[in-house]
Every structure is written in structure tokens, then in C-alpha cells.
Amino acid sequence: MRRGWGLALAFVGAVVVGHVGTVIAAPRVIMQIAMHRLSDNGQLINAFRFSPRVDAHARWVVRPSPDLAYASCVYDLAHGPIAVRALPGADHGYLSLSVFAANTDNIAVLDTQAQPQGISFALALPGQAVPAGLPVVRATSTRGIILDRRLAPDAAAFAAADAARRADRCAPL
């Protein structure tokens, strides 16, 4: 009888641990997989990667929008801050840069509605020094993803957005 209760308690305890552990671990694991893919298996760090136009076969991240042009930069601040920049296209359509921490939190997002001349900032961990005068986003994790989104609902708009995003910068300061 006592053994039966012991087994039941062990099972329930393991269910709780398994459930909570999965919930806590899943975002970081999924983000690690995304960072691995978006950095070409770890080869492209602190540099923008320009995704082709989203179509039905896009599988690099769930629920991509076919109306947006994406560029991504997997950052690593272990060796110091990085400089991030994106300039608007000729049509001054929607453009944003968003910073995601390793736990998936969207820790910052800047767009050309607020900064119509372009977006520029330093991404640094707390305590890392950055040049005076440069806006700073303080990261909450050493690694993560920066995403450039530009409105590009048709082929012509995508071509224009693609040309504009080639001037993006994501590089060590």
C-alpha cells in the first residue's frame, strides 16, 4: 500500500517537473535552433543575413509574413558591443529593427516612424562601454537575434527593399 502511494507521488512529481521544465526550457531551446539556422550553423555572427522573399516554402521561422522583407543578424556580445544600422528605402515604407534576447523577449524595437532618417544604435551588455552620443540598447543576454523588417508586399517592393537593406550594418564597434 505504502509502495503504491510512493509510486503515485513519484509519478505526479515527475509530471510537474517535466511540465514546468519543458515550459521554461522550450523558448531557449527553440531560440538556439533559430540562431543556429540564421547564422548558417554558427558561421555568420554579428553580420546581417538577407532572407529571400518569403514564399510558401519558407521554413526558417514559424509564421513568416509574405508581405515583409527580412534580414537577420545573430549577435554575440562576448567580445564587446556591436553597432547596428538600417537606412530607409526610397519609398520610406515601413522599416523596423527589433532586438530579441536568448529567451525570446523582444527587448527593443525601433522604427522609421520615430526615426525617419534611419535607425542606428549600439547593442551592449550592461557595463560594456560604448562611444558617447550613440544611442544604446542594453542586452539582457550575450547572444540573440536582431531582425530587420521592411514592407514588401509585391516583387517590385521586395526588390527595392532588398536594395535598401544591403546598406544595413551589424558589426563590432
Next chain:
Amino acid sequence: MAKRVYAVVIAMGLLAGSGSALAWMRQGMAPVGQGWLGSRVTGSVDADAWTRARVALSGLLALNRSQAIYFVRKVDEAGRPLTERCRYRVSGGALPGRWWSVTAYAADNFLPVNDEGALSVDATRVQRDAGGRWQAIAAAQRPPGASWISTRKAGNFDLTLRIYNPTPAAQADFGTIPFPQIQRIDCVPGAGA
């Protein structure tokens, strides 16, 4: 022997707990009204562990609501699941943001695998009437003379509404958003109720 039994029971419990977490994470967002699902903390640093886990699985790299708000619709106006075997009229008016789109996604959270090039409609492409109302057809076959969201090879799908640069009122209260309506037009024979 007793240790082995306990080890097996604990392993089964861990598997059951992990499986229940994954099943729960797949359920996605909470109702926000008019048949649409959403979350106020998607992408936010205020998201709790459970919300963060759900978003990681079904909306990784989603923006926080100061920049974009996301809503999902899985049923028509009568509460029936959306399926590629039926045609739907998606209609609405002005939405509270700088830009919006409505996109079809299959049950695996990816775009339906078809090459129609018509996976969404957005604010820059829909035709509006004098009153500012617009409509599109979500269907497996291209409708003549109408904006089209292709659902071919989508199976049971959902429609995702994105509103970028949402107004402060929309960010503060999703109940103020005049969400698009999804009316079933007809179905192929045998598609069910």
C-alpha cells in the same frame, strides 16, 4: 528491483509532463473578442514563462505590442473550423494602425505549400469601397475579380491579422478593434457542417 520500478515511473512522469506542456503550448492565444485570439504580452519582457513558451512555438520573433499586434482566427462567424474545403468572405473596414495584413497559415504554423503567390492580403492591395470597406476571398481556387487568399493545401488553417504601428487605443484595449469578419460562402460536398 524497487529502484528500477521507481526509475520507470519517474521517466514516464517526466514524459507525460513534457508532453502535456507541448500540447498546452500548441493551444496558442486567448480569446480577445469577435472570434479572434490574441495576447497582450506577446514579445514583451513582461511575458510569463507560459506565454513565452507558447509564443516561442507558434510566433517566434514576434514584436511587442508597441510595434505590432497579432491576432489569429481559427473559426468562421458560426464557430466552424476554417478548412480549405470551404470558401470564405473576409471583410472589414479601416484598422487602427499604419499597416495591416491577413495571412493564411496551415496547422503546422507555416504557410500553405502552394505556389499561387496569394497567401495574404494587406492594406496596400485591397480594394476599398466608398465607405472604406474591403473584402477578400479565402479559398482554394482563385475567385474572379476579387482579392484572394489562397488556402490550397492549407488543410484546417487559420488566418493571422497583423497590425503594425497600432494606435495607442488599440494597444490598450483590443476590444476597440473592428476585427474583420469571416463568413463561410460554401463548401465542396462532404466537407461537413
